[in-house]
Amino acid sequence: MKRNMGNIDSGLRIAVGLILIALTLASMIGWWGWIGVVPLVTGLFRFCPAYRLLGVSTCQRKSLDKSTQ
Template identity: 70%
Template sequence: MTANVGGIDRIARILVGLVLIGLTLAGQIGAWGWIGVVPLLTGLTRFCPAYPLLGMNTCPMKKD
């Protein structure tokens, strides 16, 4: 898996995932809050399986 999630995108995914999971654990939102696992994992692994299908990449290219 090649990294395709860049800096700001990665931070946003991790924060959104943690907030959704936290709200679910606090009882503020229902079981749908567990969907926060998806952005959390894609942020931590730096890979989003939807990006190649959409032709997207927010990860900066490495210069040789």
């Protein structure tokens, strides 16, 4: 799996996932809060299958210009 998520995207997914899971465990929201596992896992692995299907990447690209070295 090649990474296709940047730092901000990954961090937001991890935060949202943890919040949803915590709210579910605290019985503040229903069982649907377990959907937070999805953003948590994709954030931890920095890979989103939907991004791959759509050809999207939020990773920063490295400069290919060798004259700046």
